[in-house]
Amino acid sequence: xxxxxxxxxxxxxxxxxxxxxxxxxxxxxxxxxxxxxxxxxxxxxxxxxxxxxxxxxxxxxxxxxxxxxxxxxxxxxxxxxxxxxxxxxxxxxxxxxxxxxxxxxxxxxxxxxxxxxxxxxxxxxxxxxxxxxxxxxxxxxxxxxxxxxxxxxxxxxxxxxxxxxxxxxxxxxxxxxxxxxxxxxxxxxxxxxxxxxx
Amino acid sequence: xxxxxxxxxxxxxxxxxxxxxxxxxxxxxxxxxxxxxxxxxxxxxxxxxxxxxxxxxxxxxxxxxxxxxxxxxxxxxxxxxxxxxxxxxxxxxxxxxxxxxxxxxxxxxxxxxxxxxxxxxxxxxxxxxxxxxxxxxxxxxxxxxxxxxxxxxxxxxxxxxxxxxxxxxxxxxxxxxxxxxxxxxxxxxxxxxxxxxx
DNA sequence: ATCCTTGCTATACACTCGTATAACAAGCGA
DNA sequence: TCGCTTGTTATACGAGTGTATAGCAAGGAT
Numbered sequence: 001x002x003x004x005x006x007x008x009x010x011x012x013x014x015x016x017x018x019x020x021x022x023x024x025x026x027x028x029x030x031x032x033x034x035x036x037x038x039x040x041x042x043x044x045x046x047x048x049x050x051x052x053x054x055x056x057x058x059x060x061x062x063x064x065x066x067x068x069x070x071x072x073x074x075x076x077x078x079x080x081x082x083x084x085x086x087x088x089x090x091x092x093x094x095x096x097x098x099x100x101x102x103x104x105x106x107x108x109x110x111x112x113x114x115x116x117x118x119x120x121x122x123x124x125x126x127x128x129x130x131x132x133x134x135x136x137x138x139x140x141x142x143x144x145x146x147x148x149x150x151x152x153x154x155x156x157x158x159x160x161x162x163x164x165x166x167x168x169x170x171x172x173x174x175x176x177x178x179x180x181x182x183x184x185x186x187x188x189x190x191x192x193x194x195x196x197x198x
Numbered sequence: 199x200x201x202x203x204x205x206x207x208x209x210x211x212x213x214x215x216x217x218x219x220x221x222x223x224x225x226x227x228x229x230x231x232x233x234x235x236x237x238x239x240x241x242x243x244x245x246x247x248x249x250x251x252x253x254x255x256x257x258x259x260x261x262x263x264x265x266x267x268x269x270x271x272x273x274x275x276x277x278x279x280x281x282x283x284x285x286x287x288x289x290x291x292x293x294x295x296x297x298x299x300x301x302x303x304x305x306x307x308x309x310x311x312x313x314x315x316x317x318x319x320x321x322x323x324x325x326x327x328x329x330x331x332x333x334x335x336x337x338x339x340x341x342x343x344x345x346x347x348x349x350x351x352x353x354x355x356x357x358x359x360x361x362x363x364x365x366x367x368x369x370x371x372x373x374x375x376x377x378x379x380x381x382x383x384x385x386x387x388x389x390x391x392x393x394x395x396x
Numbered sequence: 397a398t399c400c401t402t403g404c405t406a407t408a409c410a411c412t413c414g415t416a417t418a419a420c421a422a423g424c425g426a
Numbered sequence: 427t428c429g430c431t432t433g434t435t436a437t438a439c440g441a442g443t444g445t446a447t448a449g450c451a452a453g454g455a456t
Contacts, residue, residue: 203421203422203423204422205421207423234412234413235413235414236412236414247415249414250414250415255414256413256415
């Protein structure tokens with residue numbers, strides 16, 4: 001009987017990343033109440049003690065998961081904009097409508113976000129990352145709005161309006177039970193974009 | 199030295215209601231992670247054991263808090279519609295814009311909702327009330343949409359679109375840090391309502 | 397083939413959680 | 427004024443939490 005190794009050593013960055021992704025899965029599947037050092041490590045297939053070798057605490061692990069999730073979304077948005085070509089309106093519209101398709105519009109991502117948002121109320125580390133991610137999102141949108149309407153005195157108001165538009169449609173789409181296709185959401189967003197005052 | 203009574207007996211309905219409102223305050227202030235039998239009862243000024251005399255468990259207490267919160271919002275919306283007079287468009291617009299003013303647009307209510315939503319993922323009782331409250335909201339909106347556009351084949355799609363509109367603007371307003379007044383949100387909602395296709 | 401580093405596991409600790417139970421006492425009916 | 431009902435408190439229990447610590451062993455270096 002040849003003894004299999006009881007565990008294997010992994011590249012530090014890969015192990016850390018696997019813990020982050022395990023945390024994201026737990027958040028999506030079990031919600032904020034289901035996330036704990038033990039559930040994360042079980043999901044990642046490692047012993048409970050290992051989390052503290054890669055993170056200062058569970059708060060830091062969750063905060064890093066938030067940061068990773070935000071970066072993933074940001075990458076998807078940037079890619080959509082890049083594929084839209086040079087026209088400012090097309091670029092802005094691509095940014096808006098990318099929110100209505102996978103991987104952004106998804107029940108899992110909505111569940112993760114609700115959990116992370118909920119945790120950010122009682123966890124300062126998570127709250128800090130939330131502000132950081134939200135700021136990045138709004139900054140990217142404001143930049144596209146400025147390119148779209150260069151003469152605009154204050155791009156913040158239309159940016160907020162468009163953020164609200166995205167939020168609402170993304171939410172209803174990600175709930176999954178809406179009688180609503182991504183195409184209809186995109187058509188609506190385009191229609192409302194052109195109807196934006198100012 | 200006359201001994202003050204160590205506690206006083208209350209009307210069962212009032213005591214139950216005070217626990218519900220204490221639960222709502224805890225949810226708003228400390229989030230989902232801060233709500234527990236002990237924090238709720240401390241907030242209500244009673245001993246921890248009392249909660250189980252009025253509720254089958256903490257899940258039931260939270261679910262009842264959800265139901266009470268939903269009813270409070272529904273009442274505010276109904277009142278706004280009643281004050282709007284007979285014109286269908288005015289009634290629909292009143293329903294929409296009531297979401298942008300207190301008591302509906304409020305950081306506390308947003309915090310409570312995020313917490314309740316988060317809890318509903320792992321707690322079946324809370325999830326059931328969430329479906330119930332969401333159904334009521336959508337039903338009320340669909341009714342107003344039908345009155346507004348009687349010839350419409352399917353009022354569900356515009357109702358979802360308007361729900362998304364409400365969700366997004368309510369969210370951004372309730373965050374509190376938006377460069378955005380309720381009046382601007384109302385003007386935007388009216389503008390987008392008239393631009394609704396179909 | 398052996399040593400050594402350190403990734404990894406195993407265990408323990410203090411704390412909080414929801415719930416169950418028994419004793420207490422407030423305040424109404426007599 | 428006394429007794430009884432029951433709302434209310436106090437206490438205890440097992441389970442789960444995050445964290446700290448000691449020891450094991452994987453696998454590259456020598």
